Amino acid sequence: MGGEERMNTDLVSMFFTFAKIGAFTLGGGYAMVPIMEKEIVDRKQWLTREEFMDILIVAQSTPGLFAINMASHIGNKARGVMGGIIGSLGVALPSIVSILFIAMFFRAFKENVYIEKIFMGVRPAVVALIAAPCFSMARTAKITLYNLWIPIVACILITAFDVSPIWIILVAGLAGFVWGRIRGEEKK
Amino acid sequence: MIFWQLFIVFTKIGAFNFGGGYAMLSLIHNEVVEKNEWLTSSEFTDIVAISQSTPGPIGINCATYTGYTAVMNEGYPEWMGILGAILTSLSVLWVPFLLMLTISKILLKYSKTSTITNIFSLLRPAIVGLIAAAAILLMSADNFGSPSESTFQFIASLLIFAFAFIGTRLFRVHPILMIILAGLAGLVIY
Numbered sequence: 001m002g003g004e005e006r007m008n009t010d011l012v013s014m015f016f017t018f019a020k021i022g023a024f025t026l027g028g029g030y031a032m033v034p035i036m037e038k039e040i041v042d043r044k045q046w047l048t049r050e051e052f053m054d055i056l057i058v059a060q061s062t063p064g065l066f067a068i069n070m071a072s073h074i075g076n077k078a079r080g081v082m083g084g085i086i087g088s089l090g091v092a093l094p095s096i097v098s099i100l101f102i103a104m105f106f107r108a109f110k111e112n113v114y115i116e117k118i119f120m121g122v123r124p125a126v127v128a129l130i131a132a133p134c135f136s137m138a139r140t141a142k143i144t145l146y147n148l149w150i151p152i153v154a155c156i157l158i159t160a161f162d163v164s165p166i167w168i169i170l171v172a173g174l175a176g177f178v179w180g181r182i183r184g185e186e187k188k
Numbered sequence: 189m190i191f192w193q194l195f196i197v198f199t200k201i202g203a204f205n206f207g208g209g210y211a212m213l214s215l216i217h218n219e220v221v222e223k224n225e226w227l228t229s230s231e232f233t234d235i236v237a238i239s240q241s242t243p244g245p246i247g248i249n250c251a252t253y254t255g256y257t258a259v260m261n262e263g264y265p266e267w268m269g270i271l272g273a274i275l276t277s278l279s280v281l282w283v284p285f286l287l288m289l290t291i292s293k294i295l296l297k298y299s300k301t302s303t304i305t306n307i308f309s310l311l312r313p314a315i316v317g318l319i320a321a322a323a324i325l326l327m328s329a330d331n332f333g334s335p336s337e338s339t340f341q342f343i344a345s346l347l348i349f350a351f352a353f354i355g356t357r358l359f360r361v362h363p364i365l366m367i368i369l370a371g372l373a374g375l376v377i378y
Contacts (some may be wrong), residue, residue: 024243062284096244123330169298
C-alpha cells in the first residue's frame with residue numbers, strides 16, 4: 001500500500017484521535033498499543049494491521065518516546081509531515097496538560113484514596129489489554145507451527161534472561177535479510 | 189539560564205532513550221536529581237508514581253513536571269513556570285520526532301523492495317513475542333497485589349484481568365471503555 005492514496009481524515013480529526021489515544025494511556029509504552037490498534041487500524045483505517053506491526057517494530061527500535069514515534073509515523077503516512085507534527089502534539093497534549101495541572105494545584109493527587117482505588121482496578125485491565133492483541137497480531141504475522149518458536153523464544157529471552165528487546169529486533173531483522181537472500185539464491 | 193539548561197538536558201534525555209518508558213527513568217534521575225538538582229529524590233519518586241496514574245508517556249510526564257518545578261524554584265512567576273513546562277516537554281520530543289519522520293519517509297519509499305520485505309518477515313513474529321513479554325513482565329505485585337499480603341486484591345485483579353481479556357478478545361469492547369469499566373470496578377469493590 002503506497003502512502004499516496006486518499007485518507008479519510010483531516011488534520012483536526014487526526015489531532016483529536018491522537019489526543020484521545022494519549023489521554024487514555026496510563027503508564028505509557030505498550031499500554032498505548034491496543035488503543036492505537038483499535039483507533040488507527042479498525043476505526044480510521046489509516047494503516048493495515050500489517051503496516052501497524054511494521055511501525056511498531058520501528059518505533060520500538062528507535063530512540064525516543066514510543067508514543068511519539070508511533071504518532072509521527074502514522075501521521076506522516078496519513079497526511080505527510082504536517083500529519084506527523086499534529087499526531088505527535090496530539091498524543092503529547094493530554095499528558096502535558098494533566099501534569100501541569102497536578103504540578104500547579106494537586107501535589108497530593110496521588111494520595112487521594114479514590115484515585116488509588118480506581119487505579120487498583122485499572123492496572124490489571126491494562127495488562128489484559130496488552131496481552132489480548134498478541135493473538136490478532138499472531139495472525140497478521142503469519143505465525144504457523146513452523147515459526148511459532150520465534151515469538152516464544154523472543155518472549156523467554158526477554159522475560160527470563162533479561163535480554164534487551166533491541167537485540168531481538170536486530171537479530172530477527174538480520175536473520176530475515178539473510179534467510180531471504182538464501183531463498184532468493186535457491187529460486188535461481 | 190534555567191530555560192536553556194532544561195532544553196539541553198531534556199533534548200539529551202529524549203535522544204538517548206531506547207524503547208521508551210522505564211528505560212528512560214535512570215537517565216532522567218541522573219540528570220534531574222543528581223547533576224542539576226532540579227528535583228529532590230523524593231519529588232522524583234512522587235512524579236514516577238503520578239505518571240503511573242496520569243495519561244501519557246512517562247518521559248513527557250517527567251519533563252512537564254520538572255520544567256514547571258525547576259522554573260518556579262528559581263523564583264519566576266507562575267506563567268514562566270507554565271512556559272518552562274511546555275518548553276521542557278517539547279525538548280524531550282523534537283529529536284525522536286525528526287528521527288522517526290526520516291525513518292518513516294524511507295520506510296514508505298522502500299517498503300515494496302525485497303530487502304525490506306525479507307527483514308520484516310522474521311521481525312513480525314518476533315514482535316509478537318516482545319509484546320507477550322511486556323504483558324508477562326507487568327503481571328507483578330505492583331499491578332495485581334500479592335497473593336499473600338492482599339488476597340482479596342489479588343483475586344479481584346485476576347477477575348478484572350480475565351474480564352478485560354475476554355471482553356476485548358471475544359466481544360471487541362473498545363479498550364478505552366474497558367479502562368473506564370475497570371476503574372469503576374476498582375472504585376466500587378475496594
